[in-house]
Amino acid sequence: MRRDVTLLLCAGVDQATWAALQGHGIQVIPNAIGDPGAVFSTWRNGRLNPPPVWPDDPVGLGAARGFGTGRRRRFRGGRG
Numbered sequence: 001m002r003r004d005v006t007l008l009l010c011a012g013v014d015q016a017t018w019a020a021l022q023g024h025g026i027q028v029i030p031n032a033i034g035d036p037g038a039v040f041s042t043w044r045n046g047r048l049n050p051p052p053v054w055p056d057d058p059v060g061l062g063a064a065r066g067f068g069t070g071r072r073r074r075f076r077g078g079r080g
Helices: 015-023 036-044
Strands: 007-009 027-029
Touching: 007 036, 015 027
Parallel strands: 007 027
Antiparallel strands: none
């Protein structure tokens, strides 16, 4: 069964997912936080719009986006 999705209202999405969805023609409105009925109503009333480009700091976290330093530990097998 195919569903044609043209809009995603979400509380959070990373840049790669946002770009992929945009590339498939899906309008993404991030940071839509709250009661789902209220968020949908706000969107239908035209008061919730998608950002034209990826926001530099969507939730005000500054450099604290993501977890860790970007380095991964290599699995070496065994215990420990």
